[in-house]
Amino acid sequence: MALEELEGVIERCRGLPETEFKEEDHSIFQTAACQCLEEGHAAKLLEILQDEKNKDFVICMGWNFVGPIVSCALKDEQEPEYRENCLKILDHVVQISNPKELLVGLLEQIEEAFGNNISKTILLLLQPLQTVLLKMKHKKAYSVGLSLATIQSQLSQLPVPYTTEQRKQDEYELCKCCMAVISFIKPFVDEVNRATKSKQNPSCNELKEELLKFCMKSLEYPLLTAQLHPLTEEIEDNSLRTFATEILVYLLAMGESLPVLMVHQLLQSRKILREIDPLKEDVKYPTNSLASLAYLLFVQHIGIDQFPALYSPGYVLLFNMEYIAALINRTEESVLSKGLELFEHCLLTIEDDNLSHKYLEMKNILSVPQDLVKVMTLCPIEHLRKSSLKLFQQYIDKFDPEGKYKLFRCMLKTTQHAGVQGYIIQNLKNQIDLALKPDNKNIWFSGPQLMPLLHAVLSLPEGAETDLLQNSDRIMASLNLLRYLVIRDNEWENQTGLWTDLFWIESFLKPLRTGLNMSRAHYEAEMRAKRENRKIKEAPNRETKCSLTVGGKKLPKMTTAMELEVLQSAIYTFDVMESIQARIEELIEPKIKSRAEDKNVANEAS
Numbered sequence: 001m002a003l004e005e006l007e008g009v010i011e012r013c014r015g016l017p018e019t020e021f022k023e024e025d026h027s028i029f030q031t032a033a034c035q036c037l038e039e040g041h042a043a044k045l046l047e048i049l050q051d052e053k054n055k056d057f058v059i060c061m062g063w064n065f066v067g068p069i070v071s072c073a074l075k076d077e078q079e080p081e082y083r084e085n086c087l088k089i090l091d092h093v094v095q096i097s098n099p100k101e102l103l104v105g106l107l108e109q110i111e112e113a114f115g116n117n118i119s120k121t122i123l124l125l126l127q128p129l130q131t132v133l134l135k136m137k138h139k140k141a142y143s144v145g146l147s148l149a150t151i152q153s154q155l156s157q158l159p160v161p162y163t164t165e166q167r168k169q170d171e172y173e174l175c176k177c178c179m180a181v182i183s184f185i186k187p188f189v190d191e192v193n194r195a196t197k198s199k200q201n202p203s204c205n206e207l208k209e210e211l212l213k214f215c216m217k218s219l220e221y222p223l224l225t226a227q228l229h230p231l232t233e234e235i236e237d238n239s240l241r242t243f244a245t246e247i248l249v250y251l252l253a254m255g256e257s258l259p260v261l262m263v264h265q266l267l268q269s270r271k272i273l274r275e276i277d278p279l280k281e282d283v284k285y286p287t288n289s290l291a292s293l294a295y296l297l298f299v300q301h302i303g304i305d306q307f308p309a310l311y312s313p314g315y316v317l318l319f320n321m322e323y324i325a326a327l328i329n330r331t332e333e334s335v336l337s338k339g340l341e342l343f344e345h346c347l348l349t350i351e352d353d354n355l356s357h358k359y360l361e362m363k364n365i366l367s368v369p370q371d372l373v374k375v376m377t378l379c380p381i382e383h384l385r386k387s388s389l390k391l392f393q394q395y396i397d398k399f400d401p402e403g404k405y406k407l408f409r410c411m412l413k414t415t416q417h418a419g420v421q422g423y424i425i426q427n428l429k430n431q432i433d434l435a436l437k438p439d440n441k442n443i444w445f446s447g448p449q450l451m452p453l454l455h456a457v458l459s460l461p462e463g464a465e466t467d468l469l470q471n472s473d474r475i476m477a478s479l480n481l482l483r484y485l486v487i488r489d490n491e492w493e494n495q496t497g498l499w500t501d502l503f504w505i506e507s508f509l510k511p512l513r514t515g516l517n518m519s520r521a522h523y524e525a526e527m528r529a530k531r532e533n534r535k536i537k538e539a540p541n542r543e544t545k546c547s548l549t550v551g552g553k554k555l556p557k558m559t560t561a562m563e564l565e566v567l568q569s570a571i572y573t574f575d576v577m578e579s580i581q582a583r584i585e586e587l588i589e590p591k592i593k594s595r596a597e598d599k600n601v602a603n604e605a606s
Contacts, residue, residue, distance in 0.1 A: 030068070037071075042072070042082050042086050043081075049089060055096060058093065059096055060098070063101040066090070066102065066105035066108075066109055067105065067109060069086050069093075070109045070124065074117060074121065074124070090128055099135045100136070102128075102132045103129075103136070103143055106125050107146065110154055111153075114157075118154050118157060119155075119172055119174065119177050122151060122155070122177050122181075123177060123180055126151075126180050127184075129184070130184050134187060141207040144207060148213075151181060152217055152221070155174065155178075158172040158177075159172060160221075160225045160240075161175065161226070162225070163227070167227070167239070167240065168237075174222060178239065179242065182247075185211060189211060189253050189254060190253075192208045192211060192253070192254045193254060208255075211254060212251075215247050215251055216286055218247050222240065223240065223243070223247070224291070224292045225335055226240040226244075227240075227334065228240060228241045228296070229300075230300070248293075252303075252306060261293070287326045288326055291323035291338075291339075294320050294323040295323075295338045298320065298346065299338070313346070313350045314354075314356065316349065317349075317350065317359075318359060318365070321368055324364070328343070328368070328371050333384065336375065336381075340384065340387050343368070344394070347391065347398060352397045354400065355399045355403060356403065357406055359399075360410075369392060369407070370415070373415055373417065373420050375388040376389050377420065389423075396427055401431070402444050404444070405431075405444040405453065408428055408453060409456065412424055418471045418472065418473040418474040418475075421473065422473035422477035425457055425474065425477035425478055425481055426480075429477075432450070432481075432485070436495055446495045447496070450497060451497050454485075455504065457478050458478055458481075458482060458504075458505065458508040460475075463511045464511040464515045464518065468512075468519050468573075469570050472577070475512070475577060476580075479577060479581060483580055483587075485498050486498070502588055502592050503592070505588065509584065516577060519574055520571060520574050527567045527568065527571075530560060530563055531564070
């Protein structure tokens, strides 16, 4: 029945111009063709379409076959011969039908695919789509761009495999699709390459723009989140790494220069665009795409042979800071870890104490360590927190003395985390120790230059009312630094300037003493109250009253014994602070009294 209807429509329309086809002819033809395929008459349908006398009709109406053929070809458990005939029908239609109408039909099928059919549909239609695009004479660049945008939009719905096992299984066939897309765009890249070399056919500029847009988007997805480690005995194949390599090959083939892309005109043009309209910044060269490119170049060394080795390590770090900042501000482990790796590789090429303080005036040089602090203190992934702390120390080590001084001063002003402040103060202590060694001409961590930094460190944010427990890391580091200075720097040498005016130290120690007394009294009172009520709280229905929430998760409730342990730990912390402070006061109090007496004598004499 379906075959008869199909043959009837073809017979009625044979020889007629397309303008005289009725709307019902299209509908009958599509319905009949679909029924023929569903009834298993693919071989007979192919024979009808290949009949030379039906060629004109197929040219006009063939695009209607795309939907039914795709639906049948994607069905599970079909006979190989049947599928082969379906593909032959599709190939025949593609060869002789109107390219413009076929383009619409093919993209419609790709766009409507969902779930597991996304990759299957793309893999099925890429070759026919390429054939159609190569046949197009008008609006070719636009059509290629539209096709690539449709394909990328669909592929972006597929999860990127993260582990080696996931990549081997390729459950959603993303890896297979990426490799197929590389083959799909090759003839268009070759066309641009030929036009670039011959400096002819300016219309290829539009095609180049579309292909460049695809390459940039591919650098962001899937390459930004993909694991791209080199091949080893354990990793025998990494198709996503191959995909990344081919993207860089295509960029170079289209005349793109990696240094220009990442360093010269790009940075300047990005600044100009940002000043004019911030929304235009990411149109051609998205930051995330360039960050991915930087990772490929400097961490995975993909395409590094095309990047000149004439730039200084400091300059390489400088232009990469924008990309490092973009990566470490992301929350995904795969992206954040790439930012840390890129930062580490840039730092490894720089000798310690060799990075000029002038770099601190450049964009992102100060913002990246502040971003590192966020990772160190807020990231829920332990190995990333440890990596960021290691990089933070490496970053400090690279600067010259003046750079370290300015970095410490800036970080102490901008960082509110007591643990990080304590870490910086410990670094300050180490730098002072180096400066006090014989024959060391470091003026930044001794003498008058050091005093403003010491004043910033040896202070309590809120005086005697400062929360000593919350700020314990900073306060302990400050006390250890002060004790070290009092013992290490002799009064008659006074290399640090500490002994020039001892009374400002009192402005730190006195409120600290008051704060310790208040805090100790408060916590001891709390402990007494807990112990007095312990019998009541140990009753089954009163055992757990206190609870904690960390990172949005409610921790198990605390028993009275646990509460007492926490309170006792706080008191131990105060004990340690008090002991260090007592030692400091023991060392400087005689000198303070002596100077006070000298001052009184001088006043009386005058």
